Amino acid sequence: MISLAPVTHQDHEDLLQFEQENRAFFEAHVTARPAGYDSGPGLAAAIEKALREADEDQGYQYLIRDAQSQLIGRINLSRVRRAHFHSAELGYRIAQRACGQGHASAAVRQMLDLAFGPLGLRRLEAHARPTNPASVRVLQRCGFVQFGHSRRSMELQGVWHDRLYFERHRETTS
Incomplete structure (x- = not known):
């Protein structure tokens, strides 16, 4: 069992260890x-930015903790667009030691409840590389549907990669 909680200043040390280890x-x-993100000051600035974005309804960052309250991942909604769209982009990272245990799927399901419930969003987008079948499966298990495929659209360590684009809509009765 996992839980999600918004990032706070009190999470600094756990987050620093998580980022450095992974x-x-x-x-x-x-x-x-x-560069410098996973340093003490860099992470403090990132937490401050996350808190500001949440206050401004621009993005929401949550930490994923296991049953023993150990930090095992991060999940976020970024690029929140309200007028005319009520949408955001979903992203997540799971610690290497916690991969393959269903934590990403559980976290995405909880985030869907938050996004389509209290946050009032109607559509989420996510993307994954075709060479990351675990992430593709997480999205598909959680009801995301692929709507696009861009070729050589992301550079990582000097190599260009394709990306698959997914969307999930809030279920409505109308």
Whole structure:
């Protein structure tokens, strides 16, 4: 069982350890964080930015904790667009040691409840590389449907990669 909680200043030390332990793993799969991000001051600035974005309804960052309250991942909604769209982009990162245990799917399901419930969003987008079948399966299990495929649209460690685009709509009765 996992839980989601908005990031706070009190999470600084846990988040610092999480980012430093998983940096190489994440950078092999997703775009790298800016230089200095996983330093004390860099992370403090990132937390402050996350809090400001939540206050301004621009983005929402949550930490994923396991049953023992250990930080095992992050999940966020970014690029929140209200007028005419009521949409956001979903992203998540799971610690290498916690992969393959269903935590990403559970976190995405909880985020869907938040996004389509209290946050009042109607549509979420997400993307994954075709070479990351685990992430594609998470999205599909959680009801996301692929709507696009861009070729050589993301550069990672000097290599250009394709991306698959997914969407999920809030279920409505009308």
